[in-house]
Amino acid sequence: MDKAARAEWWESLPAGIRDEIDGYVLQDSLLGAVRVVVDVGRVSHGIGVGVAQLIVDDRYLHYGDRVARTPASPLDLESLTYRASGCAGRIVAIEAVWDGDTVHDWFVRLLAVTVDPAGDHALATVYSSTAKRYLGEQEDYGSRHLAAVVAERVGSALATRLSVPFHFASPDTPDDEAPRWQP
Template sequence: MRNKQARAAWWEGLPEGIRNQIDGYVLQDSLMAAVRVVGDIGFIPDGIGVATATAIVSDRYAYYGDRIAREPHTPVDQESLLRLVGGVPGRVVAIEAVWDGDTVRDWFVRLLAITADPAEEHALALIHRAMAERHLGKEEEREGRHPAAVVAQRAGSELADRLSVPFHFASPDTPDDEAPRWQP
């Protein structure tokens, strides 16, 4: 049941109540809850494993598109980032941009404040493609780079300059969630 047509036929064969439950999770952007329901109802009778369950739920994400209630966009303006850093416990010793991603939302960049005393990382912004494209505008030159990387590079380096700390983005040109992390 790996092809899209077979997944669609399986979906249409579900009772309306189950479809509504799964779609409810999708519309709330609760990926894992939706995958769990598909797996729970499809594993024994239809042999649906995690990969196929994820593909079925991904089809539903594609169907609903922009109607999904995603997390609100986190701010990347300097005033907001400075305010967020002001609420971080500990001394900020670096600002770091780190790639992350998932099968539904593509690659995104987490902008972090790294602290000492206590040694921790604190999320400042989660920069997805759609948010970055809105922030940059359509005419902005990106030189072939992922828009989230462009926004993270600009916002993070400016914030680090304002705080007089290093900025680290190990892989600004290519998404890589295993790139080396900042080290003091």
């Protein structure tokens, strides 16, 4: 579905449905907005998740700075250490894993991997915009994704502080299916 067809479909929706979707967008709730678009568009127009994401992305672009963006994760060592101290279980590794969506493109999640109980605990999400602010304009990182550069830098420092290994299976290429850390 091209942009013109998406706009036409959007305008055909009842005002209440448009308001509901826009409400999710303005709260930066991508998945909530996509769910509503799929729910109302699947049967009548064959809209699946991919097209729904494009429709919702159009709404994000429409609202721009008016979207109440989710606050950026703190990336300083003290904040990450404090977050890690709140994890249930013994931390055995700090791991960086790729993730992505249509709004943020590729990003990296920093996780504390624990045992007793076993689990992954989110410490920070490094988006490109967050990475640019963190790194500033001083250095050139070549073709590396800035989110990976920052995740590697802060994840390694945190792992060192906690005396555990740091694992990032694919630091040079976004890969959300890269092998996870194994003890």
